[in-house]
Amino acid sequence: MNKKFLVGLLLGLFAIFMFSSFTLAFAKETLVFSSRLWSVPTEQEFIIENVIKPFEKEYNCKVNFQILDDKKLLERAEVQQKTNHVTTDIVCAYVSNMPEWIEKGYVEDLTPYIQKWTDRHFTKAFSYGTEYNGKQYFIPVGADVYLLIANKKALKYLPEGADIDNLTWEQFVAWSNATRKGDGVGRTVVTGVPMKSFVYQFGAISLSYGAGFPEMVTPGALKAWELLVKMKDDFIPSVLNVDNCISPMKREEAWLSWMHCARAGAVYSSNETKFVVAPVPKGPAGRGSIAGVSGFAIMKNAPHKDLAIKFLEYITRPDMQVKISKGTGGFIPPVEEAVKYLGDDPEDEVIAKAIEVLKNGKVSGVPGQKFQDWGAVKKVYDDVFVKMVLKGDGKVNMDILNEAKKKLDALRK
Amino acid sequence: MNNRFMSKLIKKTLFYILITGISLIIATPIYFLVSLSFLSSREAYQYPLPLTPAFSSEFKIEKGRKGYLLSIYDPRLRGFDTVIDTRHLEKISRYMRTELNVIMSPKEIEKYTKKLETQKEVYFKRPKNIFYNYITFFNVTRDAVPALIRSLEIAGLTILISLSIGGMAGYAFARYMFKGKNFLKVSVLFVRVFPAVAIAMPMVVILARIGFYDKPIGLSLVYSVGSIALTIWITASIFMGISVELEEAAQVFGATKLRTFFNITLPLALPGLAACAMYAFIGAWNETVSALILTQFNPTFSVVVYQSLLGASGQINLTAAGGISMALPMVIFTLFIRKYINQMWGGVKV
Amino acid sequence: MSRINAIKLKKKWAPYLLIAPTIIYYFLFWLSPVLSAIYNSFRDPSGKFTLANYVEVFTHTSFGVAFRNTAFIAGVSVFIEFIVALLLAILINQKFKGSGIFLFLAMIPMALPAVGAAAIWKTGLTTNGWMNSLLYYLGIIGKGTRIHFLGGSVFSIMWLIILVDAWQVIPSMMIILLAGLQNLSKEAQEAGYIFGANRFRTLMDITIPMLKPTIVTAVILRLISAIQIWLIVVLLFGFDRIPLLLERIVYYKEEVSRLKNSYQIASTYSVIVAIIVTVAAVLYLKFSGAFEKYEETGDENE
Structure with missing residues (x-):
């Protein structure tokens, strides 16, 4: 019996070795596509089922689609370029990292190919990251802005005369206060787990009051902090464990939030009769929001460059862009021709509202390249949120803010 | 006599209550994880959370403002909950799939919506695809199978390396008296004090130099560092428990030292070695941080799971299925x- | 005469030969990365020798808090886990129906991957999670009330972490101690009874001293890994909310890896953590008298 066990173990190991070498030997031509976008599993599934599989059929190839975060993407590109062994064909990177990709020469100039696609025009708002010295290296995809989302249970506490599609931040704060008082427990949520999206949620408010992004003690930023400390008690009790506002909203632990449009779309379309979405509230300077975008690029010396270009042509077709945006919850398709394909489903409503924020709002990108580490910048804001807003005395504390500003400045390149 | 019987019965009952209590404490969280992995998104975000997953869903379709109104029977409300109003049947089909784990093509739905021409509303019940979360998980984890094989390979190699190298040392510590024994035995343990994460970074360079970077063997070499130490300590105590007399008796009958080891000592030590193998397997299988650093194109299963769940904090039922x-x-x-x-305890001895 | 000498000679080099592979292995795959980390901890980003990394770690990176938190969690959890595991092992140390299933069940928490454990406690401890649902179904809390497990003070959160950790660790620790108990000779314990000692005295004077080698092994391994706890905390609370020593390393290595000196700070932390764990382990071994114990067991076998 004992011998059998050992023999079985050895045979099993041998079989594994054989099998793994076989699978490697039969691998056929494969396009490698690494993306930071669509990291949410249902989004991944949608992309694989509705975008990648049809492409594989049409062009008789395989696409190896993998999700990687921005840091890992860059690290891998660096290893591949340095060892001169490029295996990734297409990357999808975040806008704030694009300058690094381009300056280091990891990606191809796509201008000549894009000029041939006459049926589509990419939204100019995003050219600041995707273009460089007049050449286009990245093709924008999956843009996002911030939207307001509320559970209908909170509607009865909405201040009188307030229009949810035209809320000011003061009205939002009053609404949040009234909801807490009416319900007895805080119902507003932001991401309290460090290095998630609080800095963007803060950015939306401060931009509405004329601040730049990211700022800490300018008048606009101070106004934003002032409003946040007024909501001190309004946040849900487990706010510090929220790394993604979708869960508490879907669980109905939280009733009020403002978040990334695709995530708002995910909440909204899970039960459109339970929630309402609206453009993010506004201030004297307009409707502030962070606008992010990702972009496709082809790696220098990519092994399957021709196929990669075909894939990019395929995936940026206007109808395909709308299909992707809708299927993944409500990203804005950055192709101008795409808008005419919008319908009246919840996702279309989310996209339409997001486009309105993007067009008429006071939006800012994420200036990640100006700082050593963007995660550390996020962390500075997260700390102020805990120290001054949640655990503070309900007033703006200049000592905390000045210290945070010092930390922020130290992180600048 | 009767009294003794009674007290024995009470003792036994108390004992089983204790065992049941511990089992419940261990099992309840595991049960919820398993149950969660079978819940649809809609169920997973309800409060109170259902104790058991549902196996089917009841639907109602009627004409709505935009197109068709889809409602779902909710046992907590004892009524239908309207969720969606759309003119696109694909949208309804997709909603059923992603929110309720019910697979139904637009064509099948059309059969019911056609009936709306003659009647006001139509009801139907559909079984839920209970494994839908798992299917989705393996769908998005596209290179799951090769990664799984790779992980098994790594775990197997780790067991081989740590049992052979560690077992030898463990035998030496158990059977021989030699200078520096205590110092060596304690210092072996101290390889574990240096955090594994901190070892992984410099290892990239070392493994790349010997051509083992991004290969299963490279990772198992790293994992073996920790498990060799553990194996030494466990095997040393096991070999100590095996009587020397038995070995000596065999040698008297003319067996060589090597044969004695393989025919007498090893079989006796097998249960303990199995335990070591288990610890090595668990360590290699579950490890993610070093694997993230030390692999590139050949990730382990844990890395693949980690990556496909990277953005899954909003979908807890999928995370559960992945886990x-x-x-x-x-x-x-x-x-x-x-x-x-x-066998190490209970099986043969008691 | 010469024959005896030959055996002695053989015995002299045999153990070293058996241990040699381990030592060579550690030289290749442990010592070099460790030396590289130590080297990096004394370099600035441009490669010059500096002590600034250590200064920065001790002054600017929440080292004090991380140390206090780790010491508290590790100290309390090892103590509680050990006591409970030992008690359970002693109580369960008998043959019973269903022991196979029970022990299999006890092995599962240890085998769970971090994603699984995190999924369990994230969904369990959140306000509308399964813990509150379960309490509601059992009739302990009303429909409107919820316990905010995660919303408490740092102190209560630390206890929560200890409980979560205990759930995963106690069963496996119990198995190790149970294995040790089963290997003890029954005679010695029975002798205790014969000489009139009660159960408690037998336990304290005979069973536990005899179990000591197993206890020392179990506790020392646990102590080393308890000081290195971080993953479950980060999965529940994110980075830098409850700073811990190992969490600091991963934080600088993975989360804010693009600061000028991230790599150096992470290396410095690794070295400091290694020193702290070593000191804790040596103190424990000294305190438990383990060093002498090994001497004795060695003699017995000889």
């Missing part, structure tokens, strides 16, 4: 070698 898929091979392995571990 279970990862734990399952581990649990099967434990089940398989359990009887060997059981």
Whole structure:
């Protein structure tokens, strides 16, 4: 019996070795596509089922689609370029990292190919990251802005005369206060787990009051902090464990939030009769929001460059862009021709509202390249949120803010 | 006599209450994880959370403002809950799939919506695809199978390396008296004080130099560092428990030292070695941080799971399915070698 | 005469030969990365020798808090886990129906991957999670009330972490101690009874001293890994909310890896953590008298 066990173990190991070498030997031509976008599993599934599989059929190839975060993407590109062994064909990177990709020469100039696609025009708002010295290296995809989302249970506490599609931040704060008082427990949520999206949620408010992004003690930023400390008690009790506002909203632990449009779309379309979405509230300077975008690029010396270009042509077709945006919850398709394909489903409503924020709002990108580490910048804001807003005395504390500003400045390149 | 019987019965009852209590404490969280992995998104975000997953859903379709109104029967409300108003049947089909784990093509739905021409509303019940979360998980984890094989390979190699190298040393510590023994035995343990994460970074360069970077063998070499130490300590105590007389008796009958070891000592030590193998397997199988650093194109299963769940904090039922898929091979392995571990205690001795 | 000498000679080099592979292995795959980390901890980003990394770690990176938190969690959890595991092992140390299933069940928490454990406690401890649902179904809390497990003070959160950790660790620790108990000779314990000692005295004077080698092994391994706890905390609370020593390393290595000196700070932390764990382990071994114990067991076998 004992011998059998050992023999079985050895045979099993041998079989594994054989099998793994076989699978490697039969691998056929494969396009490698690494993306930071669509990291949410249902989004991944949608992309694989509705975008990648049809492409594989049409062009008789395989696409190896993998999700990687921005840091890992860059690290891998660096290893591949340095060892001169490029295996990734297409990357999808975040806008704030694009300058690094381009300056280091990891990606191809796509201008000549894009000029041939006459049926589509990419939204100019995003050219600041995707273009460089007049050449286009990245093709924008999956843009996002911030939207307001509320559970209908909170509607009865909405201040009188307030229009949810035209809320000011003061009205939002009053609404949040009234909801807490009416319900007895805080119902507003932001991401309290460090290095998630609080800095963007803060950015939306401060931009509405004329601040730049990211700022800490300018008048606009101070106004934003002032409003946040007024909501001190309004946040849900487990706010510090929220790394993604979708869960508490879907669980109905939280009733009020403002978040990334695709995530708002995910909440909204899970039960459109339970929630309402609206453009993010506004201030004297307009409707502030962070606008992010990702972009496709082809790696220098990519092994399957021709196929990669075909894939990019395929995936940026206007109808395909709308299909992707809708299927993944409500990203804005950055192709101008795409808008005419919008319908009246919840996702279309989310996209339409997001486009309105993007067009008429006071939006800012994420200036990640100006700082050593963007995660550390996020962390500075997260700390102020805990120290001054949640655990503070309900007033703006200049000592905390000045210290945070010092930390922020130290992180600048 | 009767009294003794009674007190024995009470003792026994108390004992089983204790065992049941501990089992419940261990099992309840595991039960919820398993149950969660079978819940649809809609169920997973309800409060109170359902104790058991539903196996089917009841639907109602009627004409709505935009197109069709879809409602779902909710046992907590004892009524239908309207969720969606759309003119696109694909949208309804997709909603059923992603929110309720019910697979129904637009064509099938059309059969019911056609009836709306003659009647006001139409009801139907559909079974839920209970494994839908798992299917989605393996769908998005596209290179799951090669990664799974790779992980098994790594775990196997780790067991081989740490049992052979560590077992030898363990035998030496158990059977011989030599200078520096205590110092060596304690210092072996101290390889574990240096955090594994901190070892992984410089290892990139070292493994790349010997051509083992991004290969299963490279990772198992790293994992073996920790498990060799553990193996030495466990095997040393096992070999100590095996009587020297038995070995000597065999040698008297003319067996060589090597043969004695393989025919007498090793079989006796097998249960303990199985336990070591289990620890090595668990360590290699579940490790993610070093694997993230030390692999590039050939990730392990844990890395693949980690990556496909990177953005899954909003989908807890999928995370649960991923966690279970990862734990399952581990649990099967434990089940398989359990009887060997059981021999170590209880099985033969009591 | 010469024959005896030959055996002695053989015995002299045999153990070293058996241990040699381990030592060579550690030289290749442990010592070099460790030396590289130590080297990096004394370099600035441009490669010059500096002590600034250590200064920065001790002054600017929440080292004090991380140390206090780790010491508290590790100290309390090892103590509680050990006591409970030992008690359970002693109580369960008998043959019973269903022991196979029970022990299999006890092995599962240890085998769970971090994603699984995190999924369990994230969904369990959140306000509308399964813990509150379960309490509601059991009739302990009303429909409107919820316990905010995660919303408490740092102190209560630390206890929560200890409980979560205990759930995963106690069963496996119990198995190790149970294995040790089963290997003890029954005679010695029975002798205790014969000489009139009660159960408690037998336990304290005979069973536990005899179990000591197993206890020392179990506790020392647990102590080393308890000081290195981080993953479950980060999965529940994110980075830098409850700073811990190992969490600091991963934080600088993975989360804010693009600061000028991230790599150096992470290396410095690794070295400091290694020193702290070593000191804790040596103190424990000294305190438990383990060093002498090994001497004795060695003699017995000789």
